[in-house]
Amino acid sequence: MLRLTFLLIAALDLFATQGFVSSNVCKKCHPIISKEYSASMHKNASIHNDPVHRAVWEKHPLKKSGKYVCASCHTPTDTKIMQALKSKKSALPEENAIQxxxxxxxxxxxxxKDIEIHAKANLNILNETPKFYYASKEGKSEKRVVKFHEESSFFGLSKKTAGSPFHTIDYGNENFSDGKMCLGCHDHKRNDKGFAICSMDIESSEKSTNNCISCHMPQVEGSYSTIAKSKTHAYHGFTGLHNRPDMxxxxxxLKATAKEGKLSVTLKNGADHKLFAHPLRLAQLRIEIGRDGKTIRLEPVNFFTILGHNGKPAMPWSADSILKQNVIKAHEEKRIDMAFTPRKGDEVRVTLGYYIVNPKAAGKLGITQKDFTTFRTLVSKIFFF
Structure with missing residues (x-):
């Protein structure tokens, strides 16, 4: 009995000091959010769940030296590997429950708690206080910290509880309402050469009310908790090219018109960052014309980035230049004039879609899964001439 008591105390002490709480614990009070999370890229960020990340890691030169530096963004919950990196010991992503x-x-x-801005990559600053978490209400911050307590009304005749009995909630951290908390991992990344291999190039306009949270975690139906009921909650599946792109x-x-007798397509990006920022992506604008019962398919227009070194395509870690690039910038309106003459009665379908991995790059990386090498439609619209 004494031994059991000692083990229990030791376990509680570990829980209080290490700052790690399993998401299974959160599931008990946040079942809807937990279900959304299970289909998200946050849940599938490791090499054991993401074939693309695994394929890149298999060719990364740091694999041989045992330095999985990707952990800070791809597997930060794995405290064992994070501590190994900090101690400059061998750190490889083992297949465990957390991964x-x-x-x-x-x-x-x-x-x-906050984000430190650095040239190579930003850094997440964590609050180490046990059972203390940040959140926002419907995408807005409130300068208050809520601990579990009992509230009474009608001179004490009616009582109800507020807050969570399992943790304290701080609603005053503005990083959780303006989207800054996402920028520790989702802003930019430079390789050891100092070359920016990926950058969102965020350009927030004065009129814009969008941010990472409002776009990728919009309010959807369903209570965020079984304890404190609400009509909506922030979507924790994280909308993007992998999950719920329809959002x-x-x-x-998209717009299609006739300019000087030729077909002209205009594409406008209303987001605060460039589209398809990852260098492995390939986006395409596809145009089909229905005429006299037949379909005419025009040559697709590609949007891409090809990284290079010594004038040849290169992997992200060795790249020092951009060989070719055609991207859709934040708030940009692109006009694409086609060498095609539309006729009256033509039905023109314009489709903007993408490949998770550029098929050519997929071949070099050995990625064969169809989910990543199949064209996916983002938005499609029909115009009548």
């Missing part, structure tokens, strides 16, 4: 089930866990993101359609505008 498989919660490489970027609920508690990790809700402990992000992003409203930021893309």
């Amino acid at each position: 498989k089930n919660e490489p970027i866990g609920c508690a990790y993101c809700h402990r992000i 992003l359609k409203s930021y893309i505008t």
Whole structure:
């Protein structure tokens, strides 16, 4: 009995000091959010869940030296590998429960106190206070910290509880309402050569009310908790090219007209960052014309980035230049004039879609899964001439 008591005390002490809480604990009070998270890229960020990340890591030169530096963003919940990196010891992503089930866990993101801006990559600053988490209400911050307590009304005749009996909630951290808390991992990345291999190039306009949270975690139906009921909650599946891209359609505008007798297509990006920022992506604008019962398909227009070194295509870690690039910038309106003459009665379908991995790059990386090498439609619209 004494031994059991000692083990229990030791376990509680570890829980209080290590700052790690399994997402399975969160699931008990946040079942809807937990279900959304299970289909998200945060849950599938490790090499054991993401074939693309695994394929890149298999060719990365740091694999031989045992330095999985990707962990800071791809598997930060794995405290063992994070500590090994900090101690400059061998750190390789072992196939364990955290890597498989919660490489970027609920508690990790809700402990992000602030973001340090750095040239190579930003850094998440965590609050180490046990059972203390940040959140926002409907995308807005409130300068208050809520601990579990009992409230009474009608001279004490009616009583109800507020807050969570399992943790304290701070609603005053503005990083959780303006989207800054996402920028520790989702802003930019430079390789050891100092070359920016990926950058969102965020350009927030004065009129814009969008941010990472409002676009990628919009309010959807369902209570965020079983304890404190609400009509809506922030979507924790994280909308993007992998998951629920349909939620992003409203930021893309397509238009087809005749300019000087030729077909002209205008594409407008309403987002505060460039589209398809990852260098492995390939986006395409596809145009089909229905005429006299037949379909005419025009040559697709590609949007891409090809990284290079010594004038040849290169992997991200060795790249020092951009060989070719055609991207859609923040708030940009692109006009694409086609060498095609439309006729009266033509039905023109314009489709903007993408490949998770450029098929050519997929071949070099050995990625064969169809989910990543199949064209996916983002938005499609028909115009009648």
